Amino acid sequence: MSDHVVAGFPASLPLHELDPLPPGAEPVPVDPATVSDGELARIEFLVPPGRASLGLLARMPALRVIQTLSAGVDWLAGHVPDGVRVCNAAGVYDTPLAEWTLAAILAVLRGFPAADAAQRRSAWERFEPEELLDRHVVILGYGSIGRAVEDRLAPFGARISRVGRTGRPGVLGVDALDGILPSTEVLVVLLPLARTTVGLLDRRRLGLLPPGALVVNAGRGRVIDTAALRDDVGAGRLRAALDVVDPEPLPSDDPLWRMPGALITPHVAGDTAAAEKRAIRLAADQLRRYAAGDEMRNEVPSYLLEQLDPA
Amino acid sequence: MSDHVVAGFPASLPLHELDPLPPGAEPVPVDPATVSDGELARIEFLVPPGRASLGLLARMPALRVIQTLSAGVDWLAGHVPDGVRVCNAAGVYDTPLAEWTLAAILAVLRGFPAADAAQRRSAWERFEPEELLDRHVVILGYGSIGRAVEDRLAPFGARISRVGRTGRPGVLGVDALDGILPSTEVLVVLLPLARTTVGLLDRRRLGLLPPGALVVNAGRGRVIDTAALRDDVGAGRLRAALDVVDPEPLPSDDPLWRMPGALITPHVAGDTAAAEKRAIRLAADQLRRYAAGDEMRNEVPSYLLEQLDPA
Numbered sequence: 001m002s003d004h005v006v007a008g009f010p011a012s013l014p015l016h017e018l019d020p021l022p023p024g025a026e027p028v029p030v031d032p033a034t035v036s037d038g039e040l041a042r043i044e045f046l047v048p049p050g051r052a053s054l055g056l057l058a059r060m061p062a063l064r065v066i067q068t069l070s071a072g073v074d075w076l077a078g079h080v081p082d083g084v085r086v087c088n089a090a091g092v093y094d095t096p097l098a099e100w101t102l103a104a105i106l107a108v109l110r111g112f113p114a115a116d117a118a119q120r121r122s123a124w125e126r127f128e129p130e131e132l133l134d135r136h137v138v139i140l141g142y143g144s145i146g147r148a149v150e151d152r153l154a155p156f157g158a159r160i161s162r163v164g165r166t167g168r169p170g171v172l173g174v175d176a177l178d179g180i181l182p183s184t185e186v187l188v189v190l191l192p193l194a195r196t197t198v199g200l201l202d203r204r205r206l207g208l209l210p211p212g213a214l215v216v217n218a219g220r221g222r223v224i225d226t227a228a229l230r231d232d233v234g235a236g237r238l239r240a241a242l243d244v245v246d247p248e249p250l251p252s253d254d255p256l257w258r259m260p261g262a263l264i265t266p267h268v269a270g271d272t273a274a275a276e277k278r279a280i281r282l283a284a285d286q287l288r289r290y291a292a293g294d295e296m297r298n299e300v301p302s303y304l305l306e307q308l309d310p311a
Numbered sequence: 312m313s314d315h316v317v318a319g320f321p322a323s324l325p326l327h328e329l330d331p332l333p334p335g336a337e338p339v340p341v342d343p344a345t346v347s348d349g350e351l352a353r354i355e356f357l358v359p360p361g362r363a364s365l366g367l368l369a370r371m372p373a374l375r376v377i378q379t380l381s382a383g384v385d386w387l388a389g390h391v392p393d394g395v396r397v398c399n400a401a402g403v404y405d406t407p408l409a410e411w412t413l414a415a416i417l418a419v420l421r422g423f424p425a426a427d428a429a430q431r432r433s434a435w436e437r438f439e440p441e442e443l444l445d446r447h448v449v450i451l452g453y454g455s456i457g458r459a460v461e462d463r464l465a466p467f468g469a470r471i472s473r474v475g476r477t478g479r480p481g482v483l484g485v486d487a488l489d490g491i492l493p494s495t496e497v498l499v500v501l502l503p504l505a506r507t508t509v510g511l512l513d514r515r516r517l518g519l520l521p522p523g524a525l526v527v528n529a530g531r532g533r534v535i536d537t538a539a540l541r542d543d544v545g546a547g548r549l550r551a552a553l554d555v556v557d558p559e560p561l562p563s564d565d566p567l568w569r570m571p572g573a574l575i576t577p578h579v580a581g582d583t584a585a586a587e588k589r590a591i592r593l594a595a596d597q598l599r600r601y602a603a604g605d606e607m608r609n610e611v612p613s614y615l616l617e618q619l620d621p622a
Contacts, residue, residue, distance in 0.1 A: 095444050099467065103421040106414035115576045116427045122568035124560030124577045131583045133406050155462045156410065249435030257433035265426045266435045272442045 010049030078307030141190030221246035321360030389618030452501030532557035
């Protein structure tokens with residue numbers, strides 16, 4: 001840290017929302033297409049403007065901290081220069097992702113996609129919805145978002161199991177997954193994308209889910225083998241509610257789009273105006289902490305920054 | 312009550328689910344199209360097979376109790392012979408109606424109808440969803456279903472106001488509605504249909520809601536002036552999520568079907584297999600209570616049985 005901190009922010013960000021900036025901080029708008037080497041060389045604290053900024057990192061000798069506006073940092077993996085700390089926006093998206101997850105579970109169980117199809121035909125066609133009460137819901141990935149999902153699920157009377165990357169009191173480890181999948185009726189996938197999670201839900205593990213199970217993905221698309229999931233949903237064996245897929249955007253000719261058992265939203269679960277404000281507030285607070293020499297929040301563990309696809 | 316109770320049940324009901332029947336009870340399947348006067352004359356306790364049974368009631372001199380499988384009894388209003396008690400299925404539908412209500416609120420706020428339209432075009436079109444956090448939700452009709460809705464809403468951090476037919480501690484009366492509607496962002500209508508509630512949400516009261524407000528109806532269609540609601544939703548001023556409408560079925564040429572601000576399900580919010588089982592269990596338990604001379608549950612207040620449209 002230093003008395004004067006040059007901080008790069010996405011040029012698209014409403015900078016007035018950063019007020020009040022910490023004393024000594026000099027905000028610099030960064031547009032990856034036009035930013036000069038001279039400006040880049042001064043930046044010590046960077047809020048990166050998305051994937052387009054990856055090519056900039058090697059031109060930033062003063063860089064010490066990357067503070068993302070996203071909770072996931074997989075897009076940075078393999079690109080972070082030595083000695084640069086990465087902090088994410090953990091917490092910022094707990095509310096919108098938990099709300100999306102509950103919306104997705106309830107919409108599918110309550111038959112909203114079928115009702116929507118009937119509505120488009122102006123057809124009053126009754127059907128039998130399912131209750132969430134007493135269903136077995138497995139939350140796979142139990143960080144702050146997982147806890148936010150559980151908080152909102154609790155009064156529905158679902159039976160909840162927690163599975164995390166590593167087992168700990170009250171949370172099963174991934175090694176318990178094979179044992180729990182056969183009784184899972186709703187699988188909520190919230191895992192971050194990392195070497196240890198890419199393709200975790202492969203064809204074999206998806207095959208352990210019972211017929212009719214609902215796979216909900218609000219984490220990262222590549223945690224699930226999309227081809228295997230597509231086969232199971234296409235066969236009517238599984239149902240899926242997906243805010244993230246692999247690849248994104250989902251190609252327009254992907255059969256998933258047209259499957260009655262698939263509910264797809266275009267990676268917008270976290271994209272609320274309120275979450276954007278929280279992310280900007282977090283970034284400003286982190287800059288204040290850095291400038292003041294205080295401990296920063298949300299520093300991500302190194303396993304999340306390892307290159308996913310080693311050459 | 313008596314040692315021997317002849318109890319009429321809908322012929323369509325799986326009677327084996329009534330087991331064990333109380334001692335002394337004789338179940339009689341009632342098919343309104345074919346049941347004889349002789350059989351009708353013996354029935355003391357009736358679980359009516361829907362509206363088709365209304366014409367039977369005058370032919371049932373021994374009738375003492377009507378136990379409905381529905382929570383609403385408006386369809387019986389004006390048809391109950393003097394001296395016959397009516398008990399409803401209060402409690403049976405708390406879970407499915409509360410789940411539907413949360414599903415409807417979340418689906419609309421999270422933009423699922425628009426996402427569904429994009430999905431049908433295989434189009435990855437991002438949009439900005441809304442959060443339920445901090446929204447002002449008014450629960451209009453605060454019985455057991457209203458409490459079930461509130462239980463499930465609570466962890467979402469919405470601001471909740473309760474309005475009942477009559478004010479009581481913690482619950483505002485309907486007379487407070489005009490004051491609260493201008494700040495209402497989500498209006499959940501759960502009122503039963505009665506002389507005092509028919510058309511309660513008329514054009515004037517709907518006009519008090521702020522632009523963008525969401526009207527959720529899981530109660531009875533006639534509590535809302537459908538024409539006025541249609542005008543407001545059609546103009547984009549209000550949004551609506553409706554499991555009940557007026558009339559039902561909603562005619563196929565009703566413009567509501569095609570309005571992007573309307574989410575319509577065909578009066579199925581309570582129609583889960585689990586709720587049907589609960590309703591049958593309740594009816595069997597009530598028959599047991601009646602046969603044993605025990606106090607019955609869920610006797611409905613007389614105001615719910617007054618004829619709605621006096622000649």
